[in-house]
Amino acid sequence: MKKIFAIIMAALLLGLSACGSPEGTDKETKAQETTAENVETVPNSFEFTVDNYPRMGGSLANLPLGEAVTSTVLGISREDANKMITFAGSTTDNYKAIIDGKFDILLAYEPSEEAKEYIGNSGKELEMTPIGTDALVFICSDKNSVNSLTLDQIKQIYSGKLTNWSQVGGKDAEILPYQRNKDSGSQTLFDKLINLGDDLMDPPADLMVGSMIGLLEAVAQYDNSENAIGYTVYYYLTNMETDKLQSSKILALDGVQPSNETIGSGEYKLSNDFYVVIRKDAAEDSPERILYNWICSAQGKELVEKENYVAK
Amino acid sequence: MRKIIAVMLILALLLTAAACGRPAEEAETTTVEPETTQEDQTAEQGTPFFKLSSLPDIGKHSSQLIVDRWYDTYQDHLLLRSDYGTLLPFIGEVADIDASAIYDDTTQLNYGLMTLDGKIVVDAVYNYIWAETAPDGELFYNLETYARTNIPEAQVDHSNPYLESSKRYIIDSKGSKMLEVPYGSYCKFVKDKIVMLPSSEAVGKDPDSIWVFDRDFKQISHLSCKAMTGTNAKESWMENTALDCGYIVLGGDFGCQIFDLNGNRVLKDEKQLSYAWDFYEYIILKYEDETEKLVDASGKNCMPGGKVFSTVSVCGDNYYYNYKKTEYFISVKGDDGYRCYDRFLNPVGPLFDKDPVIVRLFGKMYYRSRGPGEDNLTYYELETGDPLDWSKHTTLDMSRFDSHFDEDYDTPTIVGNRFFLDEYYENTGENRYVRHIDLVDLQSGETVFQKERVDADVYRDRWISFTFYGRYSEDTGYSDPDEQSFIFDTQTQSIVVQEDKIKINEVDGVPYAGWIRNGHSLVKNLETQETLLNMFISSAG
Numbered sequence: 001m002k003k004i005f006a007i008i009m010a011a012l013l014l015g016l017s018a019c020g021s022p023e024g025t026d027k028e029t030k031a032q033e034t035t036a037e038n039v040e041t042v043p044n045s046f047e048f049t050v051d052n053y054p055r056m057g058g059s060l061a062n063l064p065l066g067e068a069v070t071s072t073v074l075g076i077s078r079e080d081a082n083k084m085i086t087f088a089g090s091t092t093d094n095y096k097a098i099i100d101g102k103f104d105i106l107l108a109y110e111p112s113e114e115a116k117e118y119i120g121n122s123g124k125e126l127e128m129t130p131i132g133t134d135a136l137v138f139i140c141s142d143k144n145s146v147n148s149l150t151l152d153q154i155k156q157i158y159s160g161k162l163t164n165w166s167q168v169g170g171k172d173a174e175i176l177p178y179q180r181n182k183d184s185g186s187q188t189l190f191d192k193l194i195n196l197g198d199d200l201m202d203p204p205a206d207l208m209v210g211s212m213i214g215l216l217e218a219v220a221q222y223d224n225s226e227n228a229i230g231y232t233v234y235y236y237l238t239n240m241e242t243d244k245l246q247s248s249k250i251l252a253l254d255g256v257q258p259s260n261e262t263i264g265s266g267e268y269k270l271s272n273d274f275y276v277v278i279r280k281d282a283a284e285d286s287p288e289r290i291l292y293n294w295i296c297s298a299q300g301k302e303l304v305e306k307e308n309y310v311a312k
Numbered sequence: 313m314r315k316i317i318a319v320m321l322i323l324a325l326l327l328t329a330a331a332c333g334r335p336a337e338e339a340e341t342t343t344v345e346p347e348t349t350q351e352d353q354t355a356e357q358g359t360p361f362f363k364l365s366s367l368p369d370i371g372k373h374s375s376q377l378i379v380d381r382w383y384d385t386y387q388d389h390l391l392l393r394s395d396y397g398t399l400l401p402f403i404g405e406v407a408d409i410d411a412s413a414i415y416d417d418t419t420q421l422n423y424g425l426m427t428l429d430g431k432i433v434v435d436a437v438y439n440y441i442w443a444e445t446a447p448d449g450e451l452f453y454n455l456e457t458y459a460r461t462n463i464p465e466a467q468v469d470h471s472n473p474y475l476e477s478s479k480r481y482i483i484d485s486k487g488s489k490m491l492e493v494p495y496g497s498y499c500k501f502v503k504d505k506i507v508m509l510p511s512s513e514a515v516g517k518d519p520d521s522i523w524v525f526d527r528d529f530k531q532i533s534h535l536s537c538k539a540m541t542g543t544n545a546k547e548s549w550m551e552n553t554a555l556d557c558g559y560i561v562l563g564g565d566f567g568c569q570i571f572d573l574n575g576n577r578v579l580k581d582e583k584q585l586s587y588a589w590d591f592y593e594y595i596i597l598k599y600e601d602e603t604e605k606l607v608d609a610s611g612k613n614c615m616p617g618g619k620v621f622s623t624v625s626v627c628g629d630n631y632y633y634n635y636k637k638t639e640y641f642i643s644v645k646g647d648d649g650y651r652c653y654d655r656f657l658n659p660v661g662p663l664f665d666k667d668p669v670i671v672r673l674f675g676k677m678y679y680r681s682r683g684p685g686e687d688n689l690t691y692y693e694l695e696t697g698d699p700l701d702w703s704k705h706t707t708l709d710m711s712r713f714d715s716h717f718d719e720d721y722d723t724p725t726i727v728g729n730r731f732f733l734d735e736y737y738e739n740t741g742e743n744r745y746v747r748h749i750d751l752v753d754l755q756s757g758e759t760v761f762q763k764e765r766v767d768a769d770v771y772r773d774r775w776i777s778f779t780f781y782g783r784y785s786e787d788t789g790y791s792d793p794d795e796q797s798f799i800f801d802t803q804t805q806s807i808v809v810q811e812d813k814i815k816i817n818e819v820d821g822v823p824y825a826g827w828i829r830n831g832h833s834l835v836k837n838l839e840t841q842e843t844l845l846n847m848f849i850s851s852a853g
Binding site: 048 | 374
């Protein structure tokens, strides 16, 4: 009887292997062979492998998402996923890299003016879909008695019109307003949302910081940090550099404290989207297009939320 | 029974056919979310899509930081003290540069110093740190700060941007003592001393002077070139390697003069010198009239028998572009041919009919030659003259081993007595040569991998770091890295680190690798594989 069942099973397997899809492409064959338990094994489903996985880059604050996408899609650990993706360099550099073909897909904040110009001059087009919302937040030392600023006060501080903390309800001390470098994602957000134009003061060299971590350290750890104010993006500070909040605090804006809820609802005003980006000419069956579509799907949104971002 | 089987088979096949008869459309509708999503649309169009039945649990993002500090807060300079233990450089900042007047690149790696157990002693305030080993093996670091990042345009001195803001220090590897070096100066560890020769560009220093310091950085002499030779250092200093054996060679219109580090004249010659270099305790002098001398500490010509023709390149084992890591010889041309001499000027090996090439292979020294009508080079043991029995060491065909070596020039590099770094060049046109390196396993005879546009460095005769220099860009005039670098461990036969920028420092005989990954700076002990530092430093965002 065992033999009979063996023959029946063989027939079943033969039948299954013969039916595939009409086209019978290699990719479809691969999909049938997939070993990941939770991958849909239906015709036209695509299997990502380490070899066909798109080169992914992006903004540092999107690193956990990039890691999660890669880990989920490939069925590998987060640690191994981290080694396959590159979330470094400025946001502007990342946009340049995808135009230059060094990346296939980006998870990134809005491009800077410089990046937009680069894209325009390249003659290439990008396709980008907002997948989540983050916010520009202002931070100061936890020793500072000021807890909230208005948008107007922030504008006046960064245009050099308010120079002393006593003018905004704090103690009599000079305000040290730190800025980021022009091609950073944080600065692009600042330029767009605070919109000071030519009124933005030129920062002294020692108040210009080349990295997000550098800015946090400047506000949270340096000797003169008690009088400093700086800015970064909410997710980065509250999910990736939480230890900095031991010596610094996030300022409320017009009395609204930033949180996933207030950012999602728009109550906190300085919010902005981040995107999944591919080159527009990516073929419909290219791995980057398939990944792009998945990130934009309901399941992609579920993953964005799972990673504690505010999903679109 | 047969009927039963036939019915079951038909049922099975029918069931199978029912399950797979129609492709994408119907199958997908059973698995996708009810709402119309992008994969629904693409699937309906018959294009490939990806979907999971559910999201797996992958845990939370963890930066896995390993950061410890000697001091509680950010440290912007080195505090000298004797209890740090040996220090190690680490990449502590990737700065975006907004000073295009100074740099071609737009990113700058900045470095700090940490202890070997991972405690940060100085944050990333140095633009460059490079190690220097004294002849007796003591390790020192050069710390350099030049134009800091993001210098406002108004503050950039375009006429000489480096000098205004540049500082250079030499410290011992334990961070207990420091010597400030004027920017542009030439510094050299010579025996148990340090010789400093300010260049004409050096700030605040007289280019006529030569300073000599002991290992505690105490000045022990200050020599004046003008007083010694009648002209100043700018004109008389000879860029040569004779300093290695403890002599200052000054040449110019006055001829050639050699002094010891106390300023005592060893030799005075009217003849014009072309160049000078060292051979252990001796100085080799090559004059413009093509004559040569080999002199000792008293200035006495010690040339054995004939004319010094050249030093002989020696390589093998952990050798790579530094013949002084291993034993080396000189060959002297006499009337009857060339003869090699060791560091004590004792003759070694046979008489050669041309300038010999000596190579270290599998732990022994060999010379090589190609017999009349022979295609392959043959290697002969220097001491015994016995030919190398190639088959004892490898299954690799001999012709594969030396196919890229000219008889008179390049020498092979073997790592760990097992892996052969086969280096050769390809002319890509317009006289631009691309370096290729094949890593060949001598045991199996197989090529492990082939890489192009790559440099290689060998550490401890075990680890090989491959650094890609990328494709040449007509636009920038530079080669842009377009692939990652990696470190290959010949013992485990695996790639242990693969990143964009890998920096290796060998400290107390142990190689430490540092690199940047997703905004983190990591430092790993290659021997133990222990990660000493994992710090968030990114410039992204």
